[in-house]
Amino acid sequence: MTAERDHSAKASRPRSGAWFAAEARAGMIYRSWLRAEGFTPEVFDGRPVIGIANSWSELTPCNVHLRAVADAVKRGVWQAGGFPLEFPTMSLGESLMRPTAMLFRNLMAMEVEELVRANPLDGVVLLSGCDKTTPAMLMAAASVDLPAIMVTGGPMLNGKYRGADVGSGTHVWRFEQELVAGRMSQEECVAAESGMARSCGHCMTMGTASTMACMAEALGMQLPGSAAWPAADSRRYVTAQSAGQRIVELVREDLRPSRIMTRQAFENAIRVNAAIGGSTNAVIHLLAIAGRLGVPLSLDDFDELARPVPTLVNLMPSGRFLMEDFCYAGGLPVVMRELTDFLHNEHVGVTGKTLAETVAGAECWNRDVIASLDDPVQPAGSGTAVLRGNLCPNGAVVKQSAASPHLLKHRGQALVFDSIEDYHQVAGRDDLPVEASTILVVRGAGPKGYPGMPEIGNFVLPRKLLERGVTDMVRISDARMSGTGFGTVVLHVAPESAAGGPLAFVRSGDWIQLDVPARTLTLEVNERELARRRAGWAPPPCSSSRGYARLYSEHVLQADQGADLDFLVGASGADVPRHNH
Numbered sequence: 001m002t003a004e005r006d007h008s009a010k011a012s013r014p015r016s017g018a019w020f021a022a023e024a025r026a027g028m029i030y031r032s033w034l035r036a037e038g039f040t041p042e043v044f045d046g047r048p049v050i051g052i053a054n055s056w057s058e059l060t061p062c063n064v065h066l067r068a069v070a071d072a073v074k075r076g077v078w079q080a081g082g083f084p085l086e087f088p089t090m091s092l093g094e095s096l097m098r099p100t101a102m103l104f105r106n107l108m109a110m111e112v113e114e115l116v117r118a119n120p121l122d123g124v125v126l127l128s129g130c131d132k133t134t135p136a137m138l139m140a141a142a143s144v145d146l147p148a149i150m151v152t153g154g155p156m157l158n159g160k161y162r163g164a165d166v167g168s169g170t171h172v173w174r175f176e177q178e179l180v181a182g183r184m185s186q187e188e189c190v191a192a193e194s195g196m197a198r199s200c201g202h203c204m205t206m207g208t209a210s211t212m213a214c215m216a217e218a219l220g221m222q223l224p225g226s227a228a229w230p231a232a233d234s235r236r237y238v239t240a241q242s243a244g245q246r247i248v249e250l251v252r253e254d255l256r257p258s259r260i261m262t263r264q265a266f267e268n269a270i271r272v273n274a275a276i277g278g279s280t281n282a283v284i285h286l287l288a289i290a291g292r293l294g295v296p297l298s299l300d301d302f303d304e305l306a307r308p309v310p311t312l313v314n315l316m317p318s319g320r321f322l323m324e325d326f327c328y329a330g331g332l333p334v335v336m337r338e339l340t341d342f343l344h345n346e347h348v349g350v351t352g353k354t355l356a357e358t359v360a361g362a363e364c365w366n367r368d369v370i371a372s373l374d375d376p377v378q379p380a381g382s383g384t385a386v387l388r389g390n391l392c393p394n395g396a397v398v399k400q401s402a403a404s405p406h407l408l409k410h411r412g413q414a415l416v417f418d419s420i421e422d423y424h425q426v427a428g429r430d431d432l433p434v435e436a437s438t439i440l441v442v443r444g445a446g447p448k449g450y451p452g453m454p455e456i457g458n459f460v461l462p463r464k465l466l467e468r469g470v471t472d473m474v475r476i477s478d479a480r481m482s483g484t485g486f487g488t489v490v491l492h493v494a495p496e497s498a499a500g501g502p503l504a505f506v507r508s509g510d511w512i513q514l515d516v517p518a519r520t521l522t523l524e525v526n527e528r529e530l531a532r533r534r535a536g537w538a539p540p541p542c543s544s545s546r547g548y549a550r551l552y553s554e555h556v557l558q559a560d561q562g563a564d565l566d567f568l569v570g571a572s573g574a575d576v577p578r579h580n581h
């Protein structure tokens with residue numbers, strides 16, 4: 001792990017010179033094959049070679065426009081005197097991949113890391129969009145530590161149905177509840193879905209993709225304002241071209257991710273996440289990225305740093321608006337300017353300027369969408385809370401801004417399910433022994449247990465309660481929740497049940513006390529009884545016998561450590577120890 005790195009000397013020649021600069025066979029062998037693509041010889045004159053890591057895929061609708069974005073990046077790289085080379089990476093389509101895209105985040109991070117290191121690149125532009133593609137690329141960039149800049153693909157245009165805005169994900173959960181309760185027909189659902197995804201781009205709620213785009217900007221890894229430009233807006237391509245220009249300068253300045261993604265940057269990002277009402281998934285991803293850099297960051301940092309910060313951004317799932325509105329209101333620079341008193345304003349990101357300089361001119365054009373500190377959307381302390389207690393010794397999280405205030409202090413009896421499939425089998429039954437005060441517990445959905453820690457934590461309520469008009473209940477799991485989801489859901493319980501955490505020992509009928517203001521989650525079962533249950537417990541067999549899923553299950557860390565693979569924590573650097581020519 002490399003917490004401190006030597007940046008005292010600028011690279012005397014580009015890294016790519018080790019491939020292209022040599023005369024005779026040693027250089028010819030690299031240059032000649034690349035000239036098969038029709039480049040003139042000047043591209044090998046020592047100019048920075050810029051990789052464009054593209055997660056474009058027709059299996060990832062959120063990223064399907066990234067080839068056009070890459071063209072804009074290339075324009076900028078050529079303009080600034082660099083040599084751009086686009087290459088495909090693995091892509092993770094959140095909506096399609098099974099068992100869950102999160103299972104593959106670390107695989108994509110590993111793949112991008114290896115590709116960047118193995119090739120003759122001096123810097124890299126990271127093109128991402130859908131939820132996991134952004135953290136995977138940041139993790140890779142952190143480990144290789146070559147100059148890097150991110151360009152996220154931007155959100156879809158606002159969804160529309162019957163004259164009203166509908167948010168991706170958020171309205172899927174709402175419409176599902178209406179359908180189960182018999183207040184909406186299947187035909188109406190089909191009509192609604194056709195207006196939900198009106199353009200290319202990622203989910204346009206403040207879900208995980210929008211959150212991670214904002215986190216990339218708050219960390220200083222993408223240009224100011226980049227997170228919010230809609231995918232269909234011409235300014236998305238302007239910002240991509242600017243990023244292409246800037247990466248060439250970043251190589252010349254030798255400004256690397258390890259100098260940008262510092263402890264100060266993570267503190268800024270955590271506070272920004274509180275102000276935007278961002279996804280709980282940001283907790284896991286930021287922990288994983290910090291782990292690659294050797295930046296000390298703990299789960300408790302998220303609670304402590306976020307507590308004094310009010311929610312300023314009024315976006316679904318916590319609020320009313322969508323990313324298009326956020327963009328037109330001024331986007332993240334407005335939020336970061338508003339948070340001046342909470343942020344490290346001297347922090348320098350990919351712009352090469354301080355944060356204070358970067359956001360100095362930011363103006364808010366709609367206070368309904370981005371509130372001021374004096375009149376916030378929700379008061380300080382309404383962001384993601386970190387819970388502790390005998391049910392979650394290593395922590396759990398709950399997104400207060402998306403929860404029901406009356407349930408934030410709640411005592412109820414547990415109804416326990418060993419898997420989400422077990423729950424779904426009975427959720428529609430009239431004889432399910434459940435009341436609105438019941439606490440629903442689903443286990444077996446953590447990183448090892450599922451495997452991959454799926455987004456099922458905000459599972460739909462039992463049908464008979466939905467029919468009675470119940471809209472929220474306390475739900476507890478070792479799973480994650482979609483960033484577009486909502487409800488009083490306790491997530492990321494660690495250790496997970498498959499790793500022998502106390503969640504494995506809860507039984508239906510046990511009393512559980514949730515006290516979010518006190519940050520506690522308590523299973524009201526005494527230690528002796530818990531020890532007795534633990535003695536009779538055996539870990540479930542590994543769910544995968546081969547391949548990547550087995551590697552993942554054997555090496556994945558718990559949620560409070562970012563769910564990275566244990567052998568990927570830390571940096572690797574850009575050096576290639578051997579070559580074959």
Ligand code: FES
Pocket residue numbers: 062093094095129130131168202203207209
């Ligand atoms: Fe890709 Fe939501 S499914 S961002």
